[in-house]
Amino acid sequence: MEKKSLFIRTLGCQMNVHDSEKIMALMETSGYESVDDIGKADLIIINTCSIREKAAQKVYSELGRLKKLKTIKPELIIGVGGCLAQQWGAKFIEKVPCLDLVFGTHNIHLLPELIAKIQKERIPVVHTEFHESVNSLGISVRAKNGKVSAYVTIMQGCNNFCSYCVVPNLRGREESRPLKEIVDEVKVLADHGVKEVTLLGQNVNSYSGTTGNGHAFADLLQKMGEIEGIERIRFTTSHPKDLSDALVSCFSEVDKLCEHIHLPVQAGSDRILKMMNRRYTMTDYFDRVDKLRTVCPHISITSDIIVGFPGETERDFQATIDMMEKIRFDNIFSFKYSEREGTAAAKLGDKVSLCVKRDRLQLVQSLQERHTLSKNRNLIGNMEEILVESISKNSREDVAGRTRTNKIVNFRGYNNLIGKTVSIVITDAYLHSLRGVLTEEEVTQC
Numbered sequence: 001m002e003k004k005s006l007f008i009r010t011l012g013c014q015m016n017v018h019d020s021e022k023i024m025a026l027m028e029t030s031g032y033e034s035v036d037d038i039g040k041a042d043l044i045i046i047n048t049c050s051i052r053e054k055a056a057q058k059v060y061s062e063l064g065r066l067k068k069l070k071t072i073k074p075e076l077i078i079g080v081g082g083c084l085a086q087q088w089g090a091k092f093i094e095k096v097p098c099l100d101l102v103f104g105t106h107n108i109h110l111l112p113e114l115i116a117k118i119q120k121e122r123i124p125v126v127h128t129e130f131h132e133s134v135n136s137l138g139i140s141v142r143a144k145n146g147k148v149s150a151y152v153t154i155m156q157g158c159n160n161f162c163s164y165c166v167v168p169n170l171r172g173r174e175e176s177r178p179l180k181e182i183v184d185e186v187k188v189l190a191d192h193g194v195k196e197v198t199l200l201g202q203n204v205n206s207y208s209g210t211t212g213n214g215h216a217f218a219d220l221l222q223k224m225g226e227i228e229g230i231e232r233i234r235f236t237t238s239h240p241k242d243l244s245d246a247l248v249s250c251f252s253e254v255d256k257l258c259e260h261i262h263l264p265v266q267a268g269s270d271r272i273l274k275m276m277n278r279r280y281t282m283t284d285y286f287d288r289v290d291k292l293r294t295v296c297p298h299i300s301i302t303s304d305i306i307v308g309f310p311g312e313t314e315r316d317f318q319a320t321i322d323m324m325e326k327i328r329f330d331n332i333f334s335f336k337y338s339e340r341e342g343t344a345a346a347k348l349g350d351k352v353s354l355c356v357k358r359d360r361l362q363l364v365q366s367l368q369e370r371h372t373l374s375k376n377r378n379l380i381g382n383m384e385e386i387l388v389e390s391i392s393k394n395s396r397e398d399v400a401g402r403t404r405t406n407k408i409v410n411f412r413g414y415n416n417l418i419g420k421t422v423s424i425v426i427t428d429a430y431l432h433s434l435r436g437v438l439t440e441e442e443v444t445q446c
């Protein structure tokens with residue numbers, strides 16, 4: 001059977017990137033192969049995100065371009081999945097008539113069936129129902145040749161209902177994959193040469209896939225640490241209120257667990273945290289950071305910060321700045337608050353003006369740039385263990401990898417180093433990366 005071509009555009013977070021990998025794995029079993037040229041595709045899928053306003057705007061401009069493609073090639077099938085598809089459902093097709101398919105976050109597993117139906121009947125299909133169980137959770141993604149790192153979903157959905165967030169409405173309630181299924185998938189990845197796995201979920205530390213001693217995620221990390229061939233384990237994202245002592249201890253007990261944690265703080269004012277329904281105070285957060293740094297002094301801590309939440313006063317904002325000065329994150333993702341339909345925060349009054357949000361965001365970002373640069377410069381002269389991932393984006397003569405603390409390092413080297421763990425001396429530091437040289441010992445072995 002002649003293969004058909006599939007092009008997937010992914011917008012948003014790592015969960016979406018991994019969902020796209022699952023879509024590709026699933027459609028490969030139905031005779032599709034991936035293409036990089038959108039013009040050659042028989043099927044185009046846009047995997048959307050609606051967490052940030054910008055991501056939603058991107059989808060509409062992308063679909064505008066696809067409309068022209070469909071005029072030239074009427075048999076082309078265009079589908080939209082992910083959070084925005086879940087949110088908009090049939091309204092998406094009313095708004096963008098060139099669409100053939102809208103599928104929700106619980107319906108990825110139905111894709112081959114839905115595409116076959118469209119091919120046969122040529123009428124638009126919308127599937128955004130929530131199922132009792134997320135059937136796509138168990139779809140395994142084969143490691144591509146030469147791929148060093150892989151994502152593995154361990155849970156999906158969220159029970160937290162932070163007041164600004166649409167995820168619980170669009171991804172449903174938390175559901176964890178059974179531990180054995182995850183272990184088996186990681187073993188297969190290791191057999192295919194994967195050295196590093198990132199365990200994914202909206203709130204990985206409330207993972208509950210093992211029988212309850214309350215430490216299910218810590219237990220999972222211990223199990224991951226025993227899998228032969230896997231050298232590095234990462235995870236994202238964590239909720240500060242669920243960061244247990246057992247999980248903190250893993251940073252000293254599980255050798256393969258990399259010394260990095262993404263721990264979204266969102267704001268430095270207890271009043272705002274309460275309005276956000278985050279269910280921790282700054283005292284709790286500082287306490288978690290202290291514990292992490294006691295167990296693992298050189299751990300890198302990154303975070304998310306939202307500025308301009310409704311009702312955020314100058315005083316509240318100053319508390320965010322003070323918190324950043326106290327903690328000195330390695331890096332952050334920072335955003336202006338943007339209202340999401342259907343959330344509790346959308347009903348709050350006392351909105352902060354766009355102009356004030358912009359000013360506050362700029363202050364947060366410039367402070368963080370100073371901290372990131374200073375932290376990176378402190379690494380100059382250090383010897384770091386780097387897992388080499390690819391040829392560098394900056395130069396064909398360089399390769400790139402990451403430190404265990406998740407910082408990108410570029411250095412002179414050839415592609416025979418990809419997949420190897422090498423020792424590098426850091427020679428220069430920038431805002432987004434480090435530069436280094438192979439140690440003399442490594443040069444001799446190369």
Ligand code: SF4
Binds near residue numbers: 161239
């Ligand atoms: S923890 Fe809060 S911010 Fe994160 S996905 Fe759940 S509701 Fe959204």
